[in-house]
Amino acid sequence: MKTFLKKIRSLFPLSWKDCLILVLVMAAGSGICTLLQTISTSDVHVPMIFVLMVLIISMLTDGYFYGILAAVASVFAVNWAFTYPYMKLDFSVYGYPLTFITMLAVGIASSALATRLKEQQKLRLEAEREKTRANLLRSVSHDLRTPLTTISGSISAVLENGNTMEEEEKRELLVNAREDAQWLNRLVENLLSITRISGSSAIHKTDELLEEVISEAVVSFQKRNPDVKVSVSLPEEPLFVPMDAMLIEQVLRNLMENAVVHGQTTDRIQIAAVREGTHIAVSVADNGRGISQQMLPHLFDGMIPMEKKNSDGNRFMGIGLAVCRTIIEAHGGTISAANRKEGGAVFRFTLETGGNTRYEYSG
Amino acid sequence: MNIRDKILVVEDEKSISGFIRTVLAGAGYDVISAHNAAEAFLMISSHCPDLVLLDLGLPDLDGTAVIEAVRQWTQLPIIVVSARSFEKDKIDALDLGADDYITKPFSAPELLARVRVAIRHTRLSGMMTSSGKFISGDLTVDYDKHMVTVKGENCHLTQNEFKIVSLLSRCAGKVLTYDFIMKELWGPQSRGTNQILRVNMANIRRKIEHNPAEPKYIFTEVGVGYRMIEPDA
Numbered sequence: 001m002k003t004f005l006k007k008i009r010s011l012f013p014l015s016w017k018d019c020l021i022l023v024l025v026m027a028a029g030s031g032i033c034t035l036l037q038t039i040s041t042s043d044v045h046v047p048m049i050f051v052l053m054v055l056i057i058s059m060l061t062d063g064y065f066y067g068i069l070a071a072v073a074s075v076f077a078v079n080w081a082f083t084y085p086y087m088k089l090d091f092s093v094y095g096y097p098l099t100f101i102t103m104l105a106v107g108i109a110s111s112a113l114a115t116r117l118k119e120q121q122k123l124r125l126e127a128e129r130e131k132t133r134a135n136l137l138r139s140v141s142h143d144l145r146t147p148l149t150t151i152s153g154s155i156s157a158v159l160e161n162g163n164t165m166e167e168e169e170k171r172e173l174l175v176n177a178r179e180d181a182q183w184l185n186r187l188v189e190n191l192l193s194i195t196r197i198s199g200s201s202a203i204h205k206t207d208e209l210l211e212e213v214i215s216e217a218v219v220s221f222q223k224r225n226p227d228v229k230v231s232v233s234l235p236e237e238p239l240f241v242p243m244d245a246m247l248i249e250q251v252l253r254n255l256m257e258n259a260v261v262h263g264q265t266t267d268r269i270q271i272a273a274v275r276e277g278t279h280i281a282v283s284v285a286d287n288g289r290g291i292s293q294q295m296l297p298h299l300f301d302g303m304i305p306m307e308k309k310n311s312d313g314n315r316f317m318g319i320g321l322a323v324c325r326t327i328i329e330a331h332g333g334t335i336s337a338a339n340r341k342e343g344g345a346v347f348r349f350t351l352e353t354g355g356n357t358r359y360e361y362s363g
Numbered sequence: 364m365n366i367r368d369k370i371l372v373v374e375d376e377k378s379i380s381g382f383i384r385t386v387l388a389g390a391g392y393d394v395i396s397a398h399n400a401a402e403a404f405l406m407i408s409s410h411c412p413d414l415v416l417l418d419l420g421l422p423d424l425d426g427t428a429v430i431e432a433v434r435q436w437t438q439l440p441i442i443v444v445s446a447r448s449f450e451k452d453k454i455d456a457l458d459l460g461a462d463d464y465i466t467k468p469f470s471a472p473e474l475l476a477r478v479r480v481a482i483r484h485t486r487l488s489g490m491m492t493s494s495g496k497f498i499s500g501d502l503t504v505d506y507d508k509h510m511v512t513v514k515g516e517n518c519h520l521t522q523n524e525f526k527i528v529s530l531l532s533r534c535a536g537k538v539l540t541y542d543f544i545m546k547e548l549w550g551p552q553s554r555g556t557n558q559i560l561r562v563n564m565a566n567i568r569r570k571i572e573h574n575p576a577e578p579k580y581i582f583t584e585v586g587v588g589y590r591m592i593e594p595d596a
Contacts, residue, residue: 185468209561211568211576212583219582232576238565240558245585246450271576 018061022070025060026077029053033082046082047103050074054107058114067111074107075100132326135301136194139319143187147180182224186257190323193250197330205242205331210234210273210280213245217252218271225260232271239273241280242354247327251335254320255284255347263288263344279333279353285346290339299337300325324349368482369393371412373403373429374444375422379467383416386471387478400424407433414482415441417461419452427455434460440481444469450586457540457587464538480536480593497532499594502571502580504532511571518570523548524563528571531581531591540588564589 033046054074058067079100080089090096154173162170197203211234218230252271259266266288273282291299300321321337328335328349335349370392374380377398384394395410397403400421407415415433419426430441443456443464453464462481465474497504501514511518511528520528526548531539541557549559568575582590 181468207558208585209565209583211565212561213585215576215578216583216585218577230577232574234576238562240561249585 015062018066021060022057022066025053025057026070026073029074030077030081037082043083046078047074047099050078051103051106051110055110055114058111059118064108064111064115067114068108071104071107071111075104078103132322136319136322139322140187140191143319144184147184150180151177151184186253187319189250190254190319193247193323194326196244196247197326203244203247203330205244207240207242208245208248210239210241210282213243213248214252214271214273214282217249217256221253221256225256228260228267228269230256230269230271234273235275239275239280239353241351243331243351244327248331248351251324251327251349252282252284254324258320258347259284259286259288259345262291265289266344275353276350279350281348281350283346283348285340285344287342287344290343291337291345296337296339300335367391367393368413369395369410370478371403371406371410371415372396373398373400373415373421374418375399375420376418379418383474386474390475390478392478398422400426400429403429404432407437407439412439413485414478415439416478417441417443419443419445419456427452427459430456430459430461438485440485442477442481453587454540454542457538458542462537476536484534484537497529497535497594499535499580499592504529513571520567520570524567524570527560527563528567528581528591531589532594535591536593538584538588538590544588 029050029052032049036045036049037043051074054067054070057070058064061067076089079096080087083096154177158165158170158173214232214234218232222228222230256269259269263286266286268287270285271282272285273280275281324347325335328351332352333350335347337345337347340346370387372380372383372387372394374383374396375398380396380398384396387394395406395412397406400423403415403417403421406412417426417429421429426443426445430443433439433441440462441460443453443461444467445452445456445464446467456464462484463477465477495506497506503512503515504510505512506529509525511520511525527544530544530547541560545557545560564581565575568578568581571580572578580592582592584590
């Protein structure tokens with residue numbers, strides 16, 4: 001009995017929102033018909049308008065239920081209110097039964113079609129998400145191999161030939177191993193960030209002070225890269241922006257790391273945030289060697305055309321920017337990259353402010 | 364003779380435990396270790412360590428439960444070792460009475476810095492009353508005059524702003540959770556939004572930091588709370 005009820009419920013999902021849509025659209029239909037009645041005496045348009053309303057309701061609601069309900073309701077509404085005899089239910093007049101059956105059929109068919117369309121859209125979205133995930137996995141496994149080889153290779157070299165090696169040599173191997181281990185850690189952090197964006201739009205946003213998130217990212221970046229000068233410029237007012245702070249910090253860290261790793265000659269990074277109407281734009285600019293024209297269009301899709309000759313320099317291309325894009329898009333923002341006129345690259349992303357960025361200060 | 368501080372390392376992963384022991388022993392600490400919560404309880408009561416490094420993911424009992432149990436009878440400093448991206452765990456641990464946390468993976472200097480701060484706080488907890496001054500770089504917090512100065516110039520903090528700074532400076536080096544600061548300042552009823560604290564902090568930063576986005580004195584631990592820089596020795 002319970003499973004039966006469940007099945008019924010899944011076929012006819014009830015929700016206040018959908019009920020409201022049904023009532024409003026039907027009311028709109030009746031309103032239009034009433035209006036038209038005052039202009040013209042013909043009632044040919046009436047069934048058409050109601051079929052249109054049925055179609056609209058099917059598009060806006062979940063499942064077949066509301067579409068069919070709307071079709072049936074239309075039949076009664078047309079019969080009762082808009083055809084002779086007015087304000088009276090009468091299906092016996094010549095030709096009426098056929099009109100009403102046709103209308104009902106059209107209503108049901110269009111609601112079925114609308115439902116199919118919505119299902120297909122959902123499938124396509126899912127397939128797209130699956131593709132991104134597969135791309136990410138591919139680049140991750142590719143990216144994992146190199147550092148793991150360095151780490152295990154260097155350490156076994158030290159362990160096995162340690163006594164015949166120069167102190168200097170040993171140290172260099174170990175330093176390389178440590179660097180690659182740290183890089184692996186950053187990769188794992190990126191992967192963890194992605195798992196935080198589970199499902200479609202399920203990120204947990206809270207109002208955060210933008211300056212705190214930026215400064216935390218800068219502090220942790222400076223710990224790893226003390227030689228790079230980072231400067232930050234922000235609006236004077238404190239900006240509260242709804243976001244998942246951990247994720248936005250990840251974006252900033254990736255952009256700064258990239259500026260150093262790919263910019264190669266980068267020794268200055270400038271971060272700036274400005275308010276642009278209903279959103280905040282954050283930019284991370286460096287003075288490195290910039291982005292090559294052939295890479296520019298592919299930066300964010302996680303599928304960088306590998307320059308084989310220079311595979312070592314490119315191995316970090318992997319997932320950092322793809323993760324940035326995933327995060328920013330999950331926040332409803334956009335991210336873009338460009339070269340600066342004065343040299344170097346600039347990455348820019350936007351975040352919605354949700355209207356209220358000011359907070360009244362009261363003691 | 365120099366009495367060495369004794370540190371208990373509670374960690375079930377042998378390799379991590381080994382690495383922590385080596386680092387601590389190299390810095391002159393006595394190190395004992397436990398691999399699960401049951402052993403940890405035994406060691407704490409029999410060895411009376413000066414500090415506990417506690418991994419949150421133990422095989423027999425959740426790390427937060429260990430903190431809760433230990434806090435029933437002793438205030439010895441506890442540093443929690445946890446993975447990133449679980450800020451909820453960190454906040455829970457701190458609110459249950461852990462003194463600090465360190466995020467995996469961490470480096471040897473980071474670990475030693477945290478241990479030093481935690482041990483110093485227990486040593487000085489009696490002395491850190493509201494008398495005297497806190498000095499770090501150009502920043503001075505004068506507890507007697509209720510005044511904060513940078514390069515000798517008064518920052519004109521409001522009453523609440525001063526309370527926040529003096530609270531943080533008395534626990535300098537330790538992270539204080541939003542909830543903890545809220546309760547200290549606005550009382551136990553101050554549940555809910557911590558936006559008022561954030562706004563106060565934004566104003567403090569504009570008064571004491573040269574550039575609010577590159578703080579030198581008060582750092583944010585995103586999602587967890589605030590940490591003040593350690594005072595000059």
